[in-house]
Amino acid sequence: MFFTNRTDLMLELAENTGLAGDIHTKYDLKGVCVTKTVIGKKEGLLINKPCGVYYTVTSPIIPDSKREVNAIATVLSEVINSQYKKRPRFLVAGLGNPDISADSLGFRVAEKVLATSSFLKESENKNIFGDVSVIKTDVCANSGIDSSLQIKLVSKGIGADIVIAVDSLACSSFDRLFSTVQITDSGIHPGSGAGNPRKALDYKELSVPVIAIGVPTVLEQLYNGRRHIVTRHDTDLCVKRFSFIISRALNKALNPKISEEELTELIDFS
Numbered sequence: 509m510f511f512t513n514r515t516d517l518m519l520e521l522a523e524n525t526g527l528a529g530d531i532h533t534k535y536d537l538k539g540v541c542v543t544k545t546v547i548g549k550k551e552g553l554l555i556n557k558p559c560g561v562y563y564t565v566t567s568p569i570i571p572d573s574k575r576e577v578n579a580i581a582t583v584l585s586e587v588i589n590s591q592y593k594k595r596p597r598f599l600v601a602g603l604g605n606p607d608i609s610a611d612s613l614g615f616r617v618a619e620k621v622l623a624t625s626s627f628l629k630e631s632e633n634k635n636i637f638g639d640v641s642v643i644k645t646d647v648c649a650n651s652g653i654d655s656s657l658q659i660k661l662v663s664k665g666i667g668a669d670i671v672i673a674v675d676s677l678a679c680s681s682f683d684r685l686f687s688t689v690q691i692t693d694s695g696i697h698p699g700s701g702a703g704n705p706r707k708a709l710d711y712k713e714l715s716v717p718v719i720a721i722g723v724p725t726v727l728e729q730l731y732n733g734r735r736h737i738v739t740r741h742d743t744d745l746c747v748k749r750f751s752f753i754i755s756r757a758l759n760k761a762l763n764p765k766i767s768e769e770e771l772t773e774l775i776d777f778s
Contacts, residue, residue, distance in 0.1 A: 512728045512735070516677035517690055518545050518562035521555050524680065540579035541566040547694075558710065560694025561587070567687045573753055580689055580757035584719070587693050588670065588761065591717040596669035597625070597639040598762055601659045601709075603675040603698050605647045609747055610725040610739040614674040616751035617721075618644045622759050622774055625666070638762040641666055645698075655698045656707040663714055672719045673698075673709050674754060678737075679724035685739065686746040689723055689754065696720035721758075723750050 513524050522531065522545060531551060533544040545562040552559045563583045567576060588596070602618025605611040624637040643662050645655035663671050673696050679685060695710025695718040710718050725743065729736045740746060759771050766774075 512730055513680045514678055514728045515680040515724075516722060517564065517679050517684060517688065517724060518547065518557070518692070519543060519564045519688070519690075520680050520684065521557065522551075525555050527551055527554070537565075537579045537582055539572070539575045540568060542579065542583060558694040560692050561590075562694070563587070563691040565689040565691065567689070571749070573749075573756075576689075576753050577756045577760065580691070580754065581760040583691050584721075584757060584761035585764065587691060587719055591693060591719070592670055594669075595639070597667060598641065599659070599663050599666060599668035599671045600640060600642045600758060600762075601655075601662075601671060601673045602642070602644045603655055603673055603696075605650065606644075607650075609743045610737075611647075611676050613676045613723055613725060613747050613751060613754075615644050616747055617674045617755045617758070618642050620751065620755035620759075620775060622763065622771075624763070636763075636765045638764075640762050641668070654707060656709050656713065659709060660714055663716060668716055670717050670719065671709065671714055672721065672758070674721045676725040677722035678726050678728060680727065682727060684724050685727065686723060686725065686743075686750065689721065689750070692720050693717060694720070696722065721754060723754070 515521060531546055535542055543564040547557060547559050547562065549559055565580055565583060600618060600621050602614035604614040606615040621642050623640055623642040625639050625641045628637060628639060645658045648654050659671060675696055675698060677690065695708055697708050726737050726739045729738050
């Protein structure tokens with residue numbers, strides 16, 4: 509019985525394939541460790557992954573939600589500003605299966621993201637809010653509709669400028685389960701964490717930038733010649749914690765003119 513090397517984390521892929529260390533930049537951000545990995549054409553061909561910038565935000569040994577929220581929000585703002593300079597219209601997409609704890613992260617995050625686009629026209633202070641729409645896409649096995657198609661149709665229908673997709677990921681090291689958040693501008697393959705990747709969500713498919721946010725929630729284990737997906741015993745609690753952290757970071761990054769106190773009131777009210 510052992511864990512395989514299948515992983516969605518760029519940091520692990522780089523380690524497993526022996527990529528040169530100069531593609532990584534590690535720094536401290538508000539008391540949280542962040543590793544920035546830049547994948548060019550050469551590296552992308554070597555590991556069969558799309559080119560782009562990948563950020564790995566490592567959760568502290570002693571959890572500190574406020575620091576993690578601030579760090580993730582700062583990274584998100586940097587990625588957003590690198591993709592779109594004007595005031596963009598966002599579509600936040602929560603991916604996964606809400607009935608399976610280890611695959612429910614995207615759904616749980618989307619439930620806590622402020623959907624502001626519906627009241628921007630009526631608001632007297634509309635310039636304070638970001639323009640945010642939210643969609644939760646169930647897995648194809650439940651809905652019969654590929655999540656990539658759902659997001660593509662909605663994105664085009666509302667005229668989104670940037671899509672932000674949140675999903676569960678797989679990792680190859682038990683130490684990285686629920687201990688890192690990966691943020692990338694290269695998009696995502698829905699279902700990859702469960703070993704059932706669907707059509708890509710990326711610029712080529714949607715014609716707009718796609719920022720992907722993911723947390724490793726499962727590992728692949730080989731036992732008696734068969735592959736199994738395993739996770740932690742406290743997955744429910746971990747998903748709850750990270751859905752809180754990521755949704756808060758998204759609300760902060762997408763509504764930079766609103767104070768944390770005001771955001772908290774709006775979230776509690778909604």
